[in-house]
Amino acid sequence: MHAYRSHTCADLTAANVGETVRLSGWVHRVRDHGGVLFIDLRDHYGVTQVLCDGDSAAFAELEKVRSEWCIRIDGTVKARDPELVNPKLPTGEIEVYVRELDVLGKAEELPLMVFGDQEYPEETRLRYRYLDLRREAMQRNMTLRSDVVASMRRRMWESGFREYQTPIITASSPEGARDFLVPSRLHPGKFYALPQAPQQFKQLIMVSGFDKYFQIAPCFRDEDPRADRSPTDFYQLDLEMSFVTQQDVFDTIQPVLTGIFEEFGNGRKVDKVWPQISYKDAALWYGTDKPDLRNPIKMQDCSEHFRGSGFAIFAKLLEQEGTQIRAIPAPGGGSRKFCDRMNAFAQKEGLPGMGYIFWREGENGTEAAGPLAKNIGPERTEAIRLQLGLGKGDAAFFLGGKPKTFEKVAGKARDVIGEELGLTDKDRFAFAWIVDFPIYEKDDETGEIDFEHNPFSMPQGGMEALEGDPLEVKGYQYDLACNGYEIVSGAIRNHKPEIMLKAFELAGYGEDEVKSRFGALFNAFHYGAPPHGGCAAGIDRIVMLLADEANIREVMMFPMNQRAEDLMMQAPSDPTSDQLMDLGLRIIPQE
Secondary structure (H helix, E strand, O other), X not given: OOOOOOOOOOOOOHHHOOOEEXXXXXXXXXEEOOOEXXXXXXXXXXXXXXXXEOOOOOHHHXXXXXXXXXXXXXEEEEEOOHHHOOXXXXXXXXEEEEEEEEEEEOOOOOOOOOXXXXXXXXXXXXXXHHHHOOOHHHHHHHHHHHHHHHHHHHHHHHOOOEEOOOOOOEOOOOOOOXXXXXXXXXXXXXXXXXXXOOHHHHXXXXXXXXXXXXXXXXXXXXXXXXOOEOOOEEEEEEEEEEOOOHHHHHHHHHHHHHHHHHHHOOOOEEOOXXXXXXXXXXXXXXXXXXXXXXXXXXXXXXXXXXXXXXXXXXXHHOOXXXXXXXXXXXXXXXXXXXXXXXXXXXXXXXXXXXXXEEEEEEXXXXXXXXXXXXXXXXXXXXXXXXXXXXXXXXXXXEEEEOHHXXXXXXXXXXXXXXXXXXXXXXXXXXXXXXXXXXXXEEOOOOOOEEEOOXXXXXXXXXXXXXXXXXXHOEEOEEEEEEOOEXXXXXXXXXXXXHHHHHHHHHOOOOHHHHHHHOHXXXXXXXXXXXXXXXXXXXXXXXXXXXXXXXXXXXXXXXOOOOOOOEOOOXXXXXXXXXXXXXXXXXXXXXX
16 A cells, blocks of 8 residues: 555545545544544545544544644545435545554644634735645635646647747846846846846747747736735736737637636636727726726716806816716616715715716606706706616716826726626626727826837837827737736737837937847847737736635735735845855945
8 A cells, every 4th residue: 555545535435435545634623522533634635534433543642633733544434324424525425434543744733724714814824824725715726726827828739839938037127117136146236137027038039930939927026016916926828929910919819718717717607709998998988997897887978068067066177178077877876875875985085075966756757866966957967867878766976077087986986886786797707808008198297208008019000100199109009808807918019120219219218228228129120020919918817816816815826915025934034144245235224
């Protein structure tokens, strides 16, 4: 017999009754039934109930074991009495009578329990991550993650891609976040950087003549943490192709992701039609460039109904350039109680409140109610109702100002309304391509033009587009949103050196700086660079959605905490004097 096990803790069934077996695992739960000990023995694969009584030579030793001790048992498989069968367990028809016991590893008093669903502070869970990972939900999430990555690889190979690895130690490159710098011992005073993404390398692979590339790529960004973003590192399915249009990229990645969500989505509906929505329309309709289309609410511009109206706040606001009044329809939200609740939500978000109108049964049919309705009169409220397609029992909420000042709150309000009114379809994965991103933005304070989005995107219209107003230039850049999260980002790349120079010139980067910061890419574009494009899908976020988790740390094996600290490994740590001397560095204490 094998030194540790003849079977896993998920293998044994009624067909094994009478066999002598050996199992190894962790003590999940101990139950003492007055002279008979029952233990749920757990390994990675499942749970088997083992028992022992005073007739067994192992009884005295088995009485000493506690939760999370690692043990090996030898015993005989017995059938459970019919009334004691547990249909929820694959091993629920049997139990193992213990004849021999070997303690492989004792456990001290536990800082967190593995058995049960107790909630523990995140700091405790991360400090003792090796215990936290023993919990059933975490085992399930990590297995799911591994299976998703394996499926991605298989699907990419089946799509004609090959996997190539790009460097982890490289040069600093602006990708929208801070780099992690690595000091060089051989070149004192100089630094490498961990790649924020394989962006330049995958483009260089296309210039090198490889037609299709993919990689399960680690990416490193020194970012502020959020629930859906790691503060240090993450993984993405990175891909690039030559001689492709934007639609070719969409047609390539859609079946891969559709297959992943169908395979691991636990039967939830996966939308087959992925609409393409412009960045401008996404902001107008949803208040975000990563809309949750499970929620059918679509915001609308209602400015004309308030211009010159009796509602002075909105009327005066619209006299200012660049302002707008936006309506959020709320089908089924037509009660004062709900409207007051949404008003309180807006105040929590830092706004004075939200104007609202709700429609109810009146003497002459449907009538509008609420302070705002009284101020603007029946003709305007009726015009708003018709525009929004609302009726009795419905409501609408209104926010105004320059769109960038209220869009984020409007988007949140749309989400809350959809949730509270039961409009959001929870049993579904809804996708949308967001396209036509602006390449440039103007700083409100300095008036200077800078990149708003990916500087490596090909401008729509090429060089000719760059001769006009930079704020009107759109790029062949795209994101894929799913259920309110951005899960894919990509672009058709700028592969012409003269367009690259002009694009960076508009953002204030001279030719010397472009050659200095992007020298390899700029030089490569002089040697027959093909048109190319691609995208990257965030593996962590995809698994988070599939696992139905709200926090990305629930699907990462060893994540950092909110302050970018590894409490288990105690990183970051202080370097030794010898390490600093080797690198020619000195730490200046912060006051």
